[in-house]
Amino acid sequence: MNRLDALRGTTPPKPHDARAIAALAANPGCARRALLDGAGIDKDATARHLGFPAPFGQSPFAITRGNAFEALVKADGCAELLRMLREVLELPVAEVAYHDVENVGAHLRHTHTRALIDRAARDEHDSGTIYDHPLLGLEIAGHTAYLEPDVVAFQLGGRFHIVEIKSFAVIDGQADPAAVAAAARQAAVYVLALRRMLRELGHDPLRVAHDVVLVCPENFANRPVATLVDVRRQLAVLERQLSRMTGLDRLVEGLPEELTFDLLPGEDGLPTRPAAELADALRRTTARYAPDCLSTCDLCFFCRDEARQEGACDLLGRQVRDELGGVASAEEALGLADGSRAPAEGQEEIARLLRTAERLRRECLA
Amino acid sequence: MGDRLDDLERRIDELRAGVRRAMRARDTATARGLRADLRAAERAWDALVTGGLDPALPNDARAVPPPGDVRAVFPHDNARAVSPPEGPGRLAIPGEALGGVPVGGAPSSTAAAGGAAGRQPGAGGRRGGGGLRLVTVREQAHQALTLLGVPAQPRLIAAVREAFLGGGLRGAQLTSLRRDEERSFASSPYGRPYYLCAALTDRLSPARGLLAVSTWPQELRMVGPLSPRVHFLTCAVAVAERMAGGHGVDAEPDSGAARLLARMARNIPGGAVLDIGPPDPARVIEAARAELAVHAERDTRDRADLARRAAAQLGDRGRLFGAATLSTIGDRAATGPPAT
Structure with a gap:
């Protein structure tokens, strides 16, 4: 390092x-x-x-909007969130215990999160259902990054769910795919961090569900709605990328x-x-x-x-x-297409395709 | 004479800038001193510009300010009268401190000026949201909390205020309230009939963003894991009962009260039949009580345990405002030996 x-x-x-x-x-x-x-x-x-x-970076307006929406979802002991969790996760009515991890003060949040999650995973008596403001750690290339998921929900069935609150709208059941993909990637980071924490604590990491609960405003109102998003693919990519980062030595060697x-x-x-x-x-x-x-x-x-x-x-x-695999620049591709450039070894196939495309283009334009 | 006027105007400008700077730096002592200087300078300017003809004029001359707007300084005076931390017990009898501030109904010229200045953006400071307030922020919050009967977040307090007791309260106005109350209690314990205090968590630290009333029993001021939900349901029952009783509430479907109840009813299983239309208070009460029955027993037990612990471990101040998470030892020493 x-x-x-x-x-x-x-x-x-x-x-x-x-x-x-x-x-x-x-x-x-x-x-x-x-x-x-x-x-x-x-x-x-x-x-x-x-x-x-x-x-x-986010615009200040987007940040304000995001915070306001998050406050709305979490208001009154996460009342809105509980309704949605009851809908999508079939949470029993008795499961409402709420723990605000931030009550211990900033310096102890990570330790307190660990203790609470450990207690919940052991299935002791008064394990909570909703953990607000948790703080997870994830080791990135030798440094610990601290992450703050919006909420961690724990279900009676013994599975943890990451809840991600985002302020982009879901209109008629559809949301901006790019925004959803970004949210899913971000939630995958939390899932990974929570799984690693469970593994360190000696529990089964798979108790963290790969379905994350995405909470967004519905249609044109401010009313929140929850959907389950499968983040398995994002998790796989992330794990690969993180393992590559620990193997950075190989990249460094070439420098x-x-x-x-x-x-x-x-x-x-x-x-x-x-x-x-x-x-x-x-x-x-x-x-x-x-x-x-x-x-x-x-x-x-x-x-x-x-x-x-x-x-x-x-x-x-x-x-x-x-x-255009194997063709590095646009200039090269154009050269191959109009025949002014002889294809190098391995480029024969793409050169043929490009020449055909060029011929078709000429015929269309003529 | 013209030169002297020019000098004075320059000095007034400098002083005004100084006041602004001091206020921005929250240096109230300096600001107060500068403001006094500013007023003196303005009086001198008035005296000079009128040729010293009318000695009574300077006081009234506020209404006809010299170049620029001097009224911008007055809202701070109003704000000082409203804000509690000035001296212990000063606001002990709610509303008394504002007795001197003329209120709506018979708008004298000073009240109009004060109100207008209060509405000037940026001039009135955080608390100067209109000079026509009958009750202090503290008293307003107390009324709303008494209606709800359980610790609540500023946002809910403001919503209840708006729905039933007449609006004018914003959640942001309550942010520093608890700290002010704690300071007042520290300087003269039990100097006021009630304090707006903190609800305590299972670690006996103040719960974030919850306000409670000091006259409530200790159990009611504790927050166990189930309490947020119990509080929410209790609040829903209180709001619905108030609506059913028709206490000065119009039954319009889009009135503040109906909207508040609709928002709450949506999050109670069986509380709202349809998403649209005004909720039925009786139905909300029934649904909320049904869910309350599930949690009540364990929550009551949790809170009673916590209250015993609080009584055993905390001093007077700690029991109202919570043990500080970092400097517990110092605070306990300061509040004297823990009561048994």
């Missing part, structure tokens, strides 16, 4: 939150992101210093000794390293840009700019990139 600390240099590490961990699963193939996150580098500060600030992404912050905390030098250092690692990065990664504009300069077909999205 020393090598990773060297990559970060003198800049203080940035702790991961669930959103950041979930974003890892969004683009598992990106070595640049894996390295930067593994080293705990503040990508936002890096991007700003490079002159590519991301339009990133030159003196390489560092240090911002060299001055006394005032502002970076003093020349931006061009930092950009050169970053270009030594391979990124895997895709248009989805624009909604998940702080460095997105930097990587997009790089991809544009190279004319890479990554810009066109994952589907196009996968179909």
